[in-house]
Amino acid sequence: MSAPKMHIKVTAWRQSGPDAPGAFKDYDVNDVSPDMSFLEMLDTLNERLIENNEEPIAFDHDCREGICGSCGMMINGVPHGPERGTATCQLHMRKFNDNAHITVEPFRAAAFTINKDLSVDRSALDRIVEAGGYITAPTGSAPDANLIPVPKAVSDTAMDAAQCIGCGACVAACPNSAAQLFTSAKLAHLNLLPQGQAERWDRTIDMVETMEMYFGSCTNFRECEAACPKEISVDFIAMLNKDYVKSQLKQRRLAGQVFP
Amino acid sequence: MALNSHIPEGPMADKWTNHKFESALVNPANKRKFKVIVVGTGLAGASAAATLAELGYQVTAISFHDTPRRAHSIAAQGGINAAKNYPNDGDSVHRLFYDTVKGGDFRAREANVHRLAEVSVNIIDQCVAQGVPFAREYGGQLDNRSFGGAQVSRTFYARGQTGQQLLLGAYQALARQVSLGNVELLTRTEMLELVTKDDRAVGVVCRDLITGAVFSLSGHAVVLATGGYGNVYYLSTNAKLSNVTAAWRAHKQGAYFANPCYTQIHPTCIPASDDFQSKLTLMSESLRNDGRIWVPKDSGDSRSPRDIPEADRDYYLERRYPAFGNLVPRDIASRAAKREVDEGRGVGPLKNGVYLDFGAAISRLGKPVIEERYGNLFEIYERIADDNPYDTPMRIYPAVHYTMGGLWVDYNLMSNLEGLYVLGEANFSDHGANRLGASALMQGLADGYFVLPYTIGAYLAPLLGTAPLATDEPVFKAAETKVAENSRRLLSIKGDRTVDDIHRELGKVMWENCGMGRTEASLSKALADIPAIREEFWTNVRVLGDNESLNQSLEKAGRVADFLEFGELLCNDAQQRKESCGGHFREEYQTDEGEALRDDENFAYVAAWEFNGVDTAPTLHKEDLEFKEVHLATRSYK
Numbered sequence: 001m002s003a004p005k006m007h008i009k010v011t012a013w014r015q016s017g018p019d020a021p022g023a024f025k026d027y028d029v030n031d032v033s034p035d036m037s038f039l040e041m042l043d044t045l046n047e048r049l050i051e052n053n054e055e056p057i058a059f060d061h062d063c064r065e066g067i068c069g070s071c072g073m074m075i076n077g078v079p080h081g082p083e084r085g086t087a088t089c090q091l092h093m094r095k096f097n098d099n100a101h102i103t104v105e106p107f108r109a110a111a112f113t114i115n116k117d118l119s120v121d122r123s124a125l126d127r128i129v130e131a132g133g134y135i136t137a138p139t140g141s142a143p144d145a146n147l148i149p150v151p152k153a154v155s156d157t158a159m160d161a162a163q164c165i166g167c168g169a170c171v172a173a174c175p176n177s178a179a180q181l182f183t184s185a186k187l188a189h190l191n192l193l194p195q196g197q198a199e200r201w202d203r204t205i206d207m208v209e210t211m212e213m214y215f216g217s218c219t220n221f222r223e224c225e226a227a228c229p230k231e232i233s234v235d236f237i238a239m240l241n242k243d244y245v246k247s248q249l250k251q252r253r254l255a256g257q258v259f260p
Numbered sequence: 261m262a263l264n265s266h267i268p269e270g271p272m273a274d275k276w277t278n279h280k281f282e283s284a285l286v287n288p289a290n291k292r293k294f295k296v297i298v299v300g301t302g303l304a305g306a307s308a309a310a311t312l313a314e315l316g317y318q319v320t321a322i323s324f325h326d327t328p329r330r331a332h333s334i335a336a337q338g339g340i341n342a343a344k345n346y347p348n349d350g351d352s353v354h355r356l357f358y359d360t361v362k363g364g365d366f367r368a369r370e371a372n373v374h375r376l377a378e379v380s381v382n383i384i385d386q387c388v389a390q391g392v393p394f395a396r397e398y399g400g401q402l403d404n405r406s407f408g409g410a411q412v413s414r415t416f417y418a419r420g421q422t423g424q425q426l427l428l429g430a431y432q433a434l435a436r437q438v439s440l441g442n443v444e445l446l447t448r449t450e451m452l453e454l455v456t457k458d459d460r461a462v463g464v465v466c467r468d469l470i471t472g473a474v475f476s477l478s479g480h481a482v483v484l485a486t487g488g489y490g491n492v493y494y495l496s497t498n499a500k501l502s503n504v505t506a507a508w509r510a511h512k513q514g515a516y517f518a519n520p521c522y523t524q525i526h527p528t529c530i531p532a533s534d535d536f537q538s539k540l541t542l543m544s545e546s547l548r549n550d551g552r553i554w555v556p557k558d559s560g561d562s563r564s565p566r567d568i569p570e571a572d573r574d575y576y577l578e579r580r581y582p583a584f585g586n587l588v589p590r591d592i593a594s595r596a597a598k599r600e601v602d603e604g605r606g607v608g609p610l611k612n613g614v615y616l617d618f619g620a621a622i623s624r625l626g627k628p629v630i631e632e633r634y635g636n637l638f639e640i641y642e643r644i645a646d647d648n649p650y651d652t653p654m655r656i657y658p659a660v661h662y663t664m665g666g667l668w669v670d671y672n673l674m675s676n677l678e679g680l681y682v683l684g685e686a687n688f689s690d691h692g693a694n695r696l697g698a699s700a701l702m703q704g705l706a707d708g709y710f711v712l713p714y715t716i717g718a719y720l721a722p723l724l725g726t727a728p729l730a731t732d733e734p735v736f737k738a739a740e741t742k743v744a745e746n747s748r749r750l751l752s753i754k755g756d757r758t759v760d761d762i763h764r765e766l767g768k769v770m771w772e773n774c775g776m777g778r779t780e781a782s783l784s785k786a787l788a789d790i791p792a793i794r795e796e797f798w799t800n801v802r803v804l805g806d807n808e809s810l811n812q813s814l815e816k817a818g819r820v821a822d823f824l825e826f827g828e829l830l831c832n833d834a835q836q837r838k839e840s841c842g843g844h845f846r847e848e849y850q851t852d853e854g855e856a857l858r859d860d861e862n863f864a865y866v867a868a869w870e871f872n873g874v875d876t877a878p879t880l881h882k883e884d885l886e887f888k889e890v891h892l893a894t895r896s897y898k
């Protein structure tokens with residue numbers, strides 16, 4: 001009834017703590033069902049490790065539906081693995097061949113320290129949002145929701161950008177460890193909407209400058225878009241650049257706003 | 261301790277307005293003298309923390325996630341209800357109130373539900389102002405869809421990612437307060453004890469998940485917004501890290517746990533495929549707007565679904581419930597599916613599902629419309645089931661999804677322990693025995709944005725001039741020792757079984773004996789099995805590694821240990837409730853047609869349990885429910 005089991009060889013990065021040295025270790029996982037998700041394959045491996053008195057491999061996960069952004073690792077050198085537009089947790093073993101050799105290692109970037117094994121600290125992404133990735137709207141101050149019509153096309157494009165799950169794969173994919181795709185997605189979401197106009201230029205400056213404090217600069221490799229599980233478009237990076245230039249206009253504060 | 265729900269006097273429609281007016285206020289300059297600890301930064305916690313900080317309170321927000329942008333809330337797909345009546349189809353605050361009380365099978369507190377319906381409209385305004393990109397019509401106005409249990413379209417949505425967009429809205433408001441220095445944010449930090457003194461919540465003890473350090477936080481009030489307990493069943497649609505620990509440990513400090521047996525089984529999930537299954541995936545209920553549910557009439561029918569002609573299909577929901585059809589409430593849809601599968605008409609390789617078919621909708625509306633509405637859900641399905649729902653009907657089956665029970669709270673959302681507030685899925689308050697679709701997001705945000713910020717002031721006002729208890733007080737030190745000791749004990753068992761293995765065993769006992777159907781005998785069996793599994797856990801679990809670094813097995817072990825105690829309370833509650841209502845279906849109590857048979861005479865109460873010790877029977881306290889506005893009636897969706 002169920003499909004025949006696969007055998008997988010896993011080479012995994014093991015590192016006991018942020019400052020400890022790390023190394024690759026090889027494991028064999030038999031009994032892999034093609035219907036398993038990648039993380040279920042790791043669960044199975046971890047159960048075996050515990051049985052053999054070896055500490056299980058630490059990795060972050062939660063929703064296992066590709067929406068929370070917790071999971072993420074390099075799978076054979078590619079963030080989230082080979083399937084386009086797919087987070088690690090949504091990848092299924094049927095996408096691999098029997099006897100495949102899979103190397104897993106953590107997302108690597110200067111701003112992402114390793115907590116343990118495959119778990120990394122991505123909180124630098126929060127610092128970018130804290131710098132201005134919001135619309136100031138204290139609770140209770142809002143007018144009726146239908147007062148400001150938002151053209152469907154605008155709302156749809158804002159939603160395309162807002163889908164970012166904050167996983168950090170774009171950073172891990174980038175040869176420069178840049179966070180342009182992540183930052184541009186948040187900026188586009190808010191800068192496109194009518195509600196986001198009042199803070200548009202300050203938001204852009206503050207977020208871009210904070211991003212540059214932690215992450216490398218973008219030289220248009222476009223690896224980020226290919227790695228992004230939500231297929232966020234690099235067009236948003238072009239928009240970020242345009243808004244950043246506009247936000248630099250000297251008379252901006254005098255004029256109150258720069259209109260697009 | 262007597263239960264006082266503190267429901268304000270006066271006509272239903274005026275209670276909340278009057279209560280807000282009559283509650284003591286803290287003046288703006290004094291707010292910063294109060295420290296509030298918010299545990300949990302899902303929808304309920306993040307909205308509360310951000311709003312309290314905007315008001316001027318000093319807030320410490322805690323989450324075991326690595327960032328508040330993650331929480332179980334993010335996975336909500338379908339939408340959020342609000343009585344906006346934008347489609348002009350007859351909705352109103354009163355109708356949302358009525359639908360919610362009725363949908364909850366008359367086991368919710370009317371006054372709370374009315375308030376929820378009132379503030380629902382503010383939530384949508386608030387979220388739009390924050391930039392939540394809800395779906396729009398071509399004219400730029402907000403779009404609505406309908407959901408189970410309602411005959412109006414009142415559900416706002418952002419593609420299939422409503423929870424994500426709402427959580428990002430709340431997270432961004434919280435991030436703004438963090439950057440302003442009004443919120444101290446502690447991520448990868450797990451609350452492991454509630455600290456009380458003289459039946460008042462005075463703080464919490466936490467463990468830093470990266471370093472293992474145990475430390476105390478003290479405040480004038482503690483807010484728990486720590487989510488639901490569905491993972492007691494091991495397999496559920498909840499995110500893997502969702503757990504009962506915060507609520508359970510508060511319960512062990514004296515907070516009453518209400519209605520734990522009210523668990524919701526969601527009718528549209530992808531059926532399990534094997535033992536390795538780590539969680540179940542929900543297919544949003546919104547799919548029932550356009551999908552038609554059916555099984556082959558003949559249980560032996562092995563044709564592929566597309567080859568089964570209309571005449572040989574049984575659209576059993578449309579047949580049995582002509583008025584609501586595929587949109588009957590969740591509990592009814594779930595039991596109907598169970599009945600088909602139990603009677604052998606299940607579909608799929610394990611015969612453990614029913615079809616959800618979009619063939620008719622695609623012919624009527626065209627593929628692009630269906631793609632626009634459900635594209636990402638179809639994609640999720642295809643990834644998991646390896647089948648394309650545009651061509652082949654989906655296979656679905658019910659799974660544990662949401663928990664209506666939770667810590668008992670009064671009208672102000674305060675538990676019986678003073679200064680302890682409970683919000684969102686972690687409390688029991690608004691959904692009675694069954695929650696309607698798209699109402700959890702509404703409740704979480706209502707609690708966090710619009711209820712707690714008003715009600716907490718009345719508690720804090722008289723405390724002006726008092727400092728939070730010092731964290732070197734004996735109550736804190738004792739709680740810290742307890743936490744450290746618990747970790748040490750788990751690490752020292754060094755048995756033979758993994759935490760997951762034991763959790764799976766518990767989940768199986770819970771699902772088989774206290775799942776979609778419950779009987780006196782099945783509950784007695786569960787109540788005999790659970791203590792044995794608990795014993796097995798404490799003598800034979802294997803937790804490797806140490807306490808002084810990231811140790812996910814240790815975290816999991818602590819949570820499963822709590823589920824092993826909590827599961828017993830859930831079954832006790834199910835056993836005492838000798839009636840069927842909403843998500844609690846006692847097979848002994850059903851109508852001739854197999855519908856839930858309530859016993860309003862004897863069971864129109866909230867069951868609030870007091871903890872007396874792990875192996876000691878808990879004490880049941882009853883809060884009687886009165887139905888003054890919505891008259892008790894048998895739910896009918898025919």
Ligand SMILES: Cc1cc2nc3c(=O)[nH]c(=O)nc-3n(C[C@H](O)[C@H](O)[C@H](O)COP(=O)(O)OP(=O)(O)OC[C@H]3O[C@@H](n4cnc5c(N)ncnc54)[C@H](O)[C@@H]3O)c2cc1C
Nearest residue numbers: 300301302303304333336338339451487684685698700701
């Ligand atoms: C798949 C799915 C789809 C859903 N779809 C919908 C829908 O369409 N519409 C709808 O209305 N509802 C839906 N729901 C229900 C809804 O999503 C949840 O009920 C709601 O989001 C719960 O929010 P919350 O803020 O109460 O808790 P959660 O989002 O679970 O947040 C809990 C928070 O508490 C923290 N926490 C918990 N314990 C501790 C601890 N001990 N220490 C520190 N931090 C802790 C966590 O880190 C997290 O931040 C859905 C649920 C599921 C499973």
Ligand code: SF4
Nearest residue numbers: 164165167168170228
């Ligand atoms: S842009 Fe894509 S890859 Fe980058 S954080 Fe967002 S979802 Fe992840």
Ligand code: FES
Nearest residue numbers: 062064069071089
């Ligand atoms: S676990 Fe949530 S995105 Fe993968």
